[in-house]
Amino acid sequence: MSPSIEEKRIEDELSYPILLAERVRLAVDESESFKAECAEVGKQVDRLSQMLRTVVRFTTPAQSLYERPIRRVVSEVSKNLERSLTLVRKCKRQSVLRRVVTIVSAADFRKLLNLLDASVGDMRWLLSIFDSENGGASGGIVLTLPPIASNDPMLSWVWSYIAAIQMGQLSDRIEAAIELASLAKDNDRNKKIIVEEGGVPPLLKLLKETASSEAQSAAATALYNIANDQERVRVIVSELGVPTIVNVLSDSIMKVQIQVASLVARMAEHDALAQDDFARENVIRPLVTLLSFETFVDDPRANSGKQSIHTIVQINKEMEKNSFVGSKNYRPYLYSEYCSSRSGQNRKDRENEKPEVKIKLKIACAEALWMLARGSVANSRRISETKGLLCLAKLVEKEQGELQFNCLMTIMEITAAAESNADLRRAAFKTNSPAAKAVVDQLLRVINDLDSPTLQIPAIKSIGSLARTFPARETRVIGPLVTHLSHRNQEVATEAAIALQKFASPQNFLCMEHSKAIIEFNAVPPLMRLLRCNDRTQLHGLVLLCYLALHAGNSEALEQARVLTALEGADRTVVAQHPELKELVSEALYHLNLYHAGVHPQRQAYAP
Template sequence: MADEQEISIQQQLSLQILLSNRIVKSAKEAESSKSECTELSLLLHQLIELLVSLARLATTIPAAAFYDRPFRRVTFDLSKTLQRAFTLTRRCKHRKSAKNVIRSMFSISTSADVDKVSILLKTSIADLKWLHAVYDFNSGSFNISLPPMACNDPILAWVWSYIVVLHMGSMKERTDAAQELAAIALINDRNKKIIIDENGIGPLLKLLKESVTGEAQIAAATALFNLGNSRDRVRLIANNDNHGVSTIVKLLFEMPPMSVLVELVSLIWGMAEFDDVVKEEFGRQNVVRPLVTLLGMDSEDEVKKEEPKRTNSMHSVVLMNRQITRNVSGSVYGNSKSLNYGNRWDKEREREMESPEVKLKLKENCAMALWKLVKGSLLNGKKIMETKGLLVLAKIIEKEKGVLQINCLMTVMELAAVAEYNGELRRTAFKPNSPVAKAVLDQLLRVINEDKDPHLLIPAIRAIGCLARTFPAKEARIIEPLVALLGNGNGEVVREVALALGKFVRPDNFNCFEHSKAVAEFDGVAKLVELLRANKGSQFHVLLLLCYLAIHAGDNKAFEQAQVLSVFDGDTRHTLGQYPDLCDLFAKARQHLILYQAQAGALV
């Protein structure tokens, strides 16, 4: 197969026509099994006619549009059949004679071999007819029947057929083919592998890039989304010759209809979710900017009011994004300024007329894309700050409900998680006296104080915990609601609260002593003891938090009132057995409590 890839399809077909003619000649000269060889000759004549017809058809297909994988597979199988037929007819040329008694013993086996070759030739003829039907677009109908070679794997033949259409069909046919590939890819991972192995990514990206209809772009984006469910597949989309990431981002800047944007943004978050390398490439292509613009498209005026008066306000960013859209549109639709102006306003009118459901879905996807892009990415975190995306996120968390609100909370949470380990981002994005940071913090605290849904509480709590080192010593409005949530009935919420408070009172937090005292003052010690005695989930994080509190604020009466030493000596033994890493810290905390309580007793 590898050797055949080195020659063109036309050369391959020419060689097979020559070999077929030689076999016909050899069959006519047969001295044994003459009737069977005559049948082979008839089949070979049909085969030659089809090969000639395919050779002519191949010359009419532009090289750039010629998808040759089905051709290669059919001609490869045919080559093996023709070689077998040639060997057989040469055997039949030998005369039967008394001196060659052994050869006559094989006459029966020769007849059986002729039958097998006849079957193989008939199969090849059917495959060639299918190949002709698939590539002959002048017939007016697209053939999706199955060739004999696909009897054990029909998906392969269907994939070939649809990819051929993507290369050669009309826009309507290419759209239909992309929709079919999207459906096939959705069935299982094996189908995805077949589509990718048969070079289906390239024509899908080309359809996405070159289409003038929203339906075609939606079909291509959906198919690519369905294919990209693993790191390796996402990377193949990104590294394709059609430049997957830049193609997607360029189309996003062009601001196609919202229904197209919905699927395009889904493709972005799907790719970002599976591959960190592709995620960073999206960041370098500045995909965050249009995503923030789309997310805040209905709240520009409100964001403008809250943004400090600076040259890089949210309003100026929106205007900048619109100017970028105009420039990109000009490169796509021509150089006429009047035409660009008309196209731009046509698009804006189309967006205004979209249904609320489509707008909401687009915003949900944009928030999801920002969430996946910023997760673990300092580059994309900085991009969000450059576009003042935090204000947009804060406004949506305040005004919206459901999936959109959750996705925005998750974005803030992931941004805070990146900032936790990067001092520069933490200082610029979440500086306590910054209006932007204040707007975000207010919404996180509102969720913690007012909401009961764990899907909302958990990202808000995590975000606060990640930012623990940014808060000043006396920040009661943050510590108090977190401590109150230690009594929450949801085990996952309690675990997140214990983790978050632990970041406030750890030794690496400059204000750990003040924060520890605040936790004790808001009845945190009693709540933690209750959790330990109830032996509920998160025992490790609860005990860890209690140890830090004992070390930093063990002189508080709350420890004696809650009988923490008694708990340490009794109820925590099982937990320590499970987590030996806690032993040293536990011993230190216990020693502090003994010392503090002994001093308190001496004073009395």
């Protein structure tokens, strides 16, 4: 990480051990006992002094200096020089009493000389990093092991790689970034060391190398491998990584954009602060633009001259406010100048990319939008305002596999945000909104036509989140949900029950109308079967039955299915495990008794 404000300048850090070395040399000259040992100490100290002065010469003109290993090594050298000064001073002429009190032995000198040897080895390694003529940072990556890292070789490798990225030639920087990415791939300890030793700033600097897509790719991969933890993501954010990442996403080749979009997704997944920062840097606009690349080109409605072409033109104008679209060569929803500012050649290269590369980019962008929207009303609003909903609906319709799944998950997060925020619900999911209609159409298609619980579950959840947006006449969304109460996959059936709860809930203004519609679609028999399933399924089936009893208690379907008996049984069993349902079940029983038993039972916990 970046040096703290209290940290000394590197020049001051180096001046202290040089001054210590001079004092040791003076003490050696004044020694009276153990003269041979002191002389040997003096030779080692002279060697260290010379090396320290050489490091000073390397650091003075350096504009981009990797200081972390210098500080660590120099700190250890300083400690050993302090020990040397203390020991050698004891060999100076002293009174008899003082000599008796401070006993010096040959073993002390052997121990000290071993420490000084280690410091010489550390300094030799340190100089090798800066020495371009002998394969240092400017001439290659140094992978020798200094004594200071003998107990942890990973530390010296990380130092070498970071030094190469920060101070080396471009080819060495790329190679070092690839090596760091490999170290970080499956080892959290390595990731922690890389971040603690200041690896993030040089990687972000390498990511800016617009002249080399290979450099950008290596840096993006390393940052992606590091960013699987909130603390490490925060370091990237604190180093102003978010603006850099957004700029690269907007202006790089497609293969780099895939990696950068994946990096956005991972950072947003692990840290809400990064999620907000990306939104402030307007990352959603280029992500939606990339996701919509070529999406509408082959749409037959785009050539019909009807309202759909007008809608798409308006979308393109809104998304590409700062871009130039030629009137003669205009094609709706093509990749804009916003993401291709460098040259027309870049646009051509993107259009000529292999289909699998384009799909990978869309998968990465959809995942990034999913993670940005997750739990965020503000980001969900931004996606809907950039007309991302229409694009997502189109991709759910046209695509399959991971891309279709990511788009569905993004829609699920946006609809969940809309469920919790009335303003977003009214703005993004108005009844007459083409985007909202397209989304609902595709959600229903997935629920009805696809036999994939993985895809059906987010689609069902999304419909449930939108329950308060549907008018009473919009019964086409209720029928498929009722059908899936009988689904062979119990999780699908449970999610269908949860979604229907949101239609029949007292919080829904149209709960009575929706409850009647649910019963008309013959929901009661499969609901009765759900009461015999596992705890979670049973719980949600019971809640839905109670809502139906409350809002359509006079229905013959409830009487014929013996719902009253089922609720009485649930009152004795399920409620014991879920006491929060006691009042709801009691009220449902009252309503059923009211209509089907012909009597007015005494109400205990509430007024009629």
